[in-house]
Amino acid sequence: MHPVLRALVIDLELSIVLLGGVAPATSLAEQASLTEGPLVITKQGSFFIGGREQLSTSLGRGKSAGPPGTITVDQVYVRYQTPPRAEMQPNIVLIHGCCLTGKSWETTPDGRMGWDEYFVRRGFSTYVLDQAWRGRSAADPSAINAVADGHLPIESLPTESSASHEGAWVLFRFGPRYGETFPGLQFPVNAADQLWKQMVPDYAGGLPKPNPTVPALAQLAQRIGPSVLISHSQSGIYPFQALVADPRNIAGIIAIEPAACPDSKAELMPYKGTPILVLFGDYIADSPGWAHILQGCRDYVGALKAAGGRAELLVLPETGIKGNSHMLMQDFNSLQIAGLLVDWIRNSGR
């Protein structure tokens, strides 16, 4: 690019940021305007955090087993985009849930902008990861091959599970039974086939605790600087565990429908210094499992606030925002919710 043009582009970006990128946008019309027009990125890329080397005698099966060799597992794949002037705000780290990958946060099943891009357009450096042993973060096939070749007993086979369409429909609160929807549901069920395609086998049930993704989150924050960790569902407890292990650079935690909050009766001191938002969608009362989890989070947030912590519980229908499923980052009003999170992040820094 010609130097004069480049300077002009940079000036223009700054003007754009000052005029539209950083000012809080509260109306739906303003939200919409932020999602249009070209996207300017100063840097993007991908890398891995964590990982350990493992010697294996069973990297293949039968004749393809080959000699013993080393592989690397437990690493976490991270992709990021940085917009102009992102250094004025914390990084956003998006951590997907069960049986899914970082794809959850990208283009919605019905083709709308994902949160991965929305936060970039709102001026945040945004990092999307695949949990350890999932998606682009390697699993270890050794035990499967060793069983296949008779070197290990069947009991050594790893836990590897997938969510069914039928099961996920109910668990994600699209409706009370597969094929039925709750009244006013915001999830684009007509495009559910694109959600089903996002699902991949999940090894998490057989991994050590904490999940290897947890230390990777702490390491990631060390590498990239102050970060707000946004979890979903299965990964809900991970940022809390990372915070207890190493609070440096964890600027905030947003738990979207966490599968569990920390125990309200545990030592709360490690959580007190960090802004924490726990968010739930609609139809919780129609789902006993979720109602139980929400109660646990109410107890935790209540105890933490009573202890002087900076925690907040937001149940969307209680604020007038209705119809949200468990997959609220893909619901029709997904960007409205992301906008609420941007406002919360900016206010939490004050």
Next chain:
Amino acid sequence: MHPVLRALVIDLELSIVLLGGVAPATSLAEQASLTEGPLVITKQGSFFIGGREQLSTSLGRGKSAGPPGTITVDQVYVRYQTPPRAEMQPNIVLIHGCCLTGKSWETTPDGRMGWDEYFVRRGFSTYVLDQAWRGRSAADPSAINAVADGHLPIESLPTESSASHEGAWVLFRFGPRYGETFPGLQFPVNAADQLWKQMVPDYAGGLPKPNPTVPALAQLAQRIGPSVLISHSQSGIYPFQALVADPRNIAGIIAIEPAACPDSKAELMPYKGTPILVLFGDYIADSPGWAHILQGCRDYVGALKAAGGRAELLVLPETGIKGNSHMLMQDFNSLQIAGLLVDWIRNSGR
């Protein structure tokens, strides 16, 4: 963004494209200038191509098995970015090789720009996929769980293999033995740990032939329009198979060190109308396996040219470009090679 500013941005983008984005760049200095400065994207996102529903009674194991349910497999995850004025050029589709995912084409192990971004900066809409059953494209865990629960015999376990560091070092021609490098090697071996973290279990050996990625490639081209398919290694034969199945919108094939070229004695008619480039790096003579494959590709390209086809074989050291490994999209001169491909694509359209 203010409408006046938005219009100005768009004008500026067009100027940038006309001044620097589309004109062929042949010198290394020009290549470097293309990789600096902000990146402007008009659209980005991700989606899945293909996929079939499969009923399973073994989505978990033991108590976690749950009721029978449906999952979707064989779909292919695709992520894309579109720069301004991309409609003037064909799309680029990047298809990774064995034991890897689309990450191969992103940021290099030592942190330089990947081809995924380079082609966007050269004005191409660029699509990166994860092969079926790999990375963000789901595998089916049913057989593993069914064996674990005693419902299927051990022989039913799927083929799932990983490449070892030691094996890949030699196969990727970093050197004659693990830890030794060929003289003048361009691969950043000091950052090899980041390459090892890219490797994931590979089910391809047990999948039907053609690999489900092949029909997905044909479908992808139908969806996105004229496309140059760039394969690597294991995926080398896929674009040729897609071309034979359905040539519509396959504007060209670039096979980077394919594991196999089509048989030179087969019917060559289906390949005659499409520009085809087969590219190999250095040290082939030191690697009997690769020498054999290169000979097969020489035979194929020679036969196709003799039959009136538009094929070309490029062995980099024969043109004076030396030191390239099998992972040449990650070698120090990776963008120089990508630049050659851009020149080839633009010339092939004439």
